[in-house]
Amino acid sequence: MNIGTYITVAAFGLVIGSFLNVVIYRLPLGMIVAAGRSFCPSCKTQLKWYCNIPVLSYMALRGKCGFCHAHISIRYPLVELLTAACGLYLLWQYHLSIPFYVFSALCCALIVIFFIDLDHQIIPDWITLPGIVAGLAVSFVPGGIGILQSAIGLVVGGGSLFLAAVIGEKLFKKEAMGGGDIKMAAMLGAFLGWQKVLLLFMAAAAIGLVVSIIWMALSAKLRKERLIPFGPFLALGAMLAIVYGDRLIQFYVQNFLHGN
Ligand SMILES: [Zn+2]
Numbered sequence: 001m002n003i004g005t006y007i008t009v010a011a012f013g014l015v016i017g018s019f020l021n022v023v024i025y026r027l028p029l030g031m032i033v034a035a036g037r038s039f040c041p042s043c044k045t046q047l048k049w050y051c052n053i054p055v056l057s058y059m060a061l062r063g064k065c066g067f068c069h070a071h072i073s074i075r076y077p078l079v080e081l082l083t084a085a086c087g088l089y090l091l092w093q094y095h096l097s098i099p100f101y102v103f104s105a106l107c108c109a110l111i112v113i114f115f116i117d118l119d120h121q122i123i124p125d126w127i128t129l130p131g132i133v134a135g136l137a138v139s140f141v142p143g144g145i146g147i148l149q150s151a152i153g154l155v156v157g158g159g160s161l162f163l164a165a166v167i168g169e170k171l172f173k174k175e176a177m178g179g180g181d182i183k184m185a186a187m188l189g190a191f192l193g194w195q196k197v198l199l200l201f202m203a204a205a206a207i208g209l210v211v212s213i214i215w216m217a218l219s220a221k222l223r224k225e226r227l228i229p230f231g232p233f234l235a236l237g238a239m240l241a242i243v244y245g246d247r248l249i250q251f252y253v254q255n256f257l258h259g260n
Contacts, residue, residue: 005091005096006088006091009084009087009088009091010084010087010088011084012087013080013083013084013085013086013087013088014054014055014080014081014083014084015054016083016087016108017054017079017080017081017082017083017084017111018052018054018076018080020079020083020108020111020112021075021076021079021080022038023112024079024111024112024115024116024119025041027116027124027126028116028119028120028122028124037052038051038052040065040067040068040070040072041070042065042068042070043065043067043068043070045065045067045068047066048066051066054077054080055077055080055081058072058074058076058077059077075115079111079115082111083107083108083111086104086107086108086111086239087104087107089243090103090104090107097143098138098141098142098143098144099143102138102141102144102191103242105134106131106191106238106242107239107242109127109131109187110235110238110239111235112127113127113128113184113231113232113234113235114231114232114235114236117180117229117230117231117232117235118229118231118232121178121229122178122180123178123180123181123183123184123231124180125180125183127187128180128183128184128186128187129183131184131187131190131191132154132183132186132187132190134190134191135150135153135154135187135188135189135190135191136150136151136154136190138191139190145192145193149193149194150189150190150191150193151190152189152193152194153188153189153190153191153192153193153194153196153197154186154187154189154190155186155189156189156194156197156198157185157186157187157188157189157190157194157197158182158183158185158186158189160185160197160198160201161177161181161182161185162182164177165177165178165181165182177230178230180231181230181231181234184231184234185197185201185234188200188234188238188241192238192241192242192245195245195249196241196242196245196249197241199237199240199241199245199248199249200234200237200238200240200241200245201237202237203236203237203240203241204230204233204234204236204237204238205233207233207236207237208228208230208233211228211233212228215228
C-alpha cells in the first residue's frame with residue numbers, strides 16, 4: 001500500500017470529520033445540513049472558505065472566531081482528527097476492501113451518535129433505523145458476516161437492551177434505558193454479529209461504570225439532575241469491538257473453550 005493512499009484517506013477523513021461536525025450541530029436543532037455555508041454559532045457570520053479548512057483553520061485562528069473572537073470548542077478539530085484516525089486505522093487493517101468502507105461508514109455514524117447523545121440525550125432514529133437495514137444489507141457482500149449472523153446479532157443486540165430496559169424499569173421505577181439505545185444496539189448487532197455485540201456490551205458497561213463513578217464523585221449535583229446517556233459508551237464499546245473484536249474472541253475461544 002503506498003503512502004499516497006494513506007495521505008488521501010487522511011485528507012478525506014478530515015473533510016468528512018468537518019462534515020460530521022455540521023451534522024452533529026445542525027440536525028438535532030432541526031436545521032438542514034446541506035443548506036448554506038458554515039457560520040459561527042456565536043455571531044452567525046458566514047465563514048470564508050479559508051476558515052473552513054479542517055484542523056488548520058482552528059490552529060491558525062487559535063481556537064477563536066475570526067470575526068467576533070468567540071471561543072471555538074476544541075471538539076471541532078478533535079472530531080476531524082478522530083474521523084481521519086479511524087480511516088487510517090481501518091485502511092491499515094483492511095486496505096481498500098469492502099470492510100474498509102463498511103466500517104468507515106459505521107465509525108462515522110458512531111461519532112455522530114456519540115456527540116449528539118452526549119449533548120441532547122437522544123440517539124436519532126434517522127441513523128439507527130437506516131443503520132439496521134444497512135447492517136443486514138452489507139452482511140451479503142463478499143467478506144461480510146452473512147445474513148444469519150447479522151440477523152442473530154440484531155436480535156441479541158436489540159433484545160438484550162430491551163430486556164435490560166424492562167428489568168431496569170421494574171427495579172428502579174424509572175426509565176433506565178431508552179428506545180434509542182435499543183435501536184442502536186440492534187444496528188450494531190446487525191453490523192458486527194452476536195459475539196462482537198456481547199463483547200461491546202461488556203466494554204460499554206465497564207467504561208460506563210468507571211465514568212459514572214468518577215462523575216458522581218466529582219459532582220453530587222449532576223447525579224441528581226441528569227442521567228448519564230448510555231449511547232456514548234455503546235459507541236466506544238463498538239469502536240473497541242471493531243478494533244480488537246476478532247483478536248479478543250480468538251483469545252477467548254483458544255484459552256477458555258479449547259482449554260487444556
Ligand atoms: Zn463569531
